[in-house]
Amino acid sequence: MTTKILCVADGGITPDMMRDFTGLEEHGANVTIVEDKDMGTIGDITDRMGLLERSGIDAAPSCQELLDNVSDAEILVVHVASVNREVLAAAPNLKLVAVLRGGIENADTEALKERGITLINAPWRSANAVADFTVGMMIAENKNIARSHHLLKEGTWCKKYVNQAYIRDLRKCTIGLIGLGHIGSRVAQRLVGFESQVIAFDPFAPADMELKHGVTRVDSLEELLTRSDFVSLHLRISPESHHIINADTLALMKPTAYLINTARADLVDEVALAEALRQKSIGGAAIDVYSLEPLEAGHPFLELDNVTLTSHLAGTSADTMQTSVEIGVGELERYFNDQPLQTVCA
Structure with missing residues (x-):
């Protein structure tokens, strides 16, 4: 038949x-x-x-x-x-x-x-493509790769950046993953290879879900945010995850911590994030997704010196x-x- x-x-x-x-x-x-x-x-x-x-x-x-x-x-x-x-x-x-x-x-x-x-x-x-890109964004923001490239193209040789005091080796960092699905678990796998301490919080995953070797589950979002040197988002949008990163949760992060979003724009309150970056209440951010795309002229992110921006490229492969x-x-x-x-x- x-x-x-x-x-x-x-x-x-x-x-x-x-x-x-x-x-x-x-x-x-x-x-x-x-x-x-x-x-x-x-x-x-x-x-x-x-x-x-x-x-x-x-x-x-x-x-x-x-x-x-x-x-x-x-x-x-x-x-x-x-x-x-x-x-x-x-x-x-x-x-x-x-x-x-x-x-x-x-x-x-x-x-x-x-x-x-x-x-x-x-x-x-696109899980492998996004996982590769996410780790790349962590390194680019921490090590000022995109900023140095931009300045060199403008004719400026810069050796000192706004995050100079907390440029870190990944093996010395605690990296917090919010979400451990197909992408988050692959990001974890890559970071274990950098010898990072990887912690994870996933409110939607079964409590008995097997974790990648070297990954530790934490019991709350608050614990993840307060401990992490990098916070990376890997959730889908839902009523529960909408603006999971907001003024209150940003206030829990270390002043030297970086936020990475290669997932969905609506996971983050952009106004609150721009203000946290402006006030230097967190160390920096690397963002690939925005509430309105293309990113419009005059967006607050474009005025900041502690953010790496890309044009929704994470899944491109x-x-x-x-x-x-x-x-x-x-x-x-x-x-x-x-x-x-x-x-x-x-």
């Missing part, structure tokens, strides 16, 4: 990449690949994801190519194309949806549950999109072989 699979490619996961799913034809699959032409660039994709995160599934239009081809599909594979109620109404035979992203904001999870349709994703697709496909193909191999799926999220 043939199982119809519809794959919706775009400028991130291209039609060539989606062709890896044709290997499932040995299991009796019939694979059709269409392209979402409205999502032709990474910029388009980033903008769409920001819209969905802030405004919800109904804020984005349906992909017409998807609607035109989904009527007989049992499995739908997308990257950023929306799987909303309009799409589901056009897909009476649908049994499984694969979103090839870490997030699932482009899928209407409630509507899928109502239909009993399984939702899987690619939760660790030539390997990320292909990893998404590998995860998706692997999950569908398990599906056809009646094996438990590893990434079920609805």
Whole structure:
């Protein structure tokens, strides 16, 4: 019996990449690949994801190519194309949806549950890229790498910086990770290699979750903030995590500590962080995500000398999109072989 699979490619996961799913034809699959032409660039994709995160599934239009081809599909594979109620109404035979992203904001999870349709994703697709970048941001802010580069380009040879008294070796630092999921655990693994003391707080992880070698769980956010020389965020946005870093929690940090955010902008109260940096009540920060992107002219962060800023680059890697496909193909191999799926999220 043939199982119809519809794959919706775009400028991130291209039609060539989606062709890896044709290997499932040995299991009796019939694979059709269409392209979402409205999502032709990474910029388009980033903008769409920001819209969905802030405004919800109904804020984005349906992909017409998807609607035109989904009527007989049992499995739908997308990257950023929306799987909303309009799409589901056009897909009476649908049994499984694969979103090839870490997030699932482009899928209407409630509507899928109502239909009993399984939702899987690619939760660790950019985990290694973000973990590498996070450690790089720690080093760049602590060691003034970006600032020195900028000054040299302007013709200034600078040997003394605002953090001169607390430039540290990572092996001498306590690094606190807020969140120990796919990314946080990989950051921990890398930092253990630097001989850092790594502590972690994750209010959403099971208490008996096995930790990476060399990582110690702490019982409270307050303990993590007061002990850490670096505080790095690795949570998803939820009502509980929104502005988890705010004026009160920033006040718990050491005056020499650095805040690192390569996760989500809304984890941090930007106004409070800018004020803490301005007052030098914390040592510095390295930020890759912002409440409004691109970062607008005149933003308070741009006036500070104790922050490293990047343009939402943490997940950027030539390997990320292909990893998404590998995860998706692997999950569908398990599906056809009646094996438990590893990434079920609805």
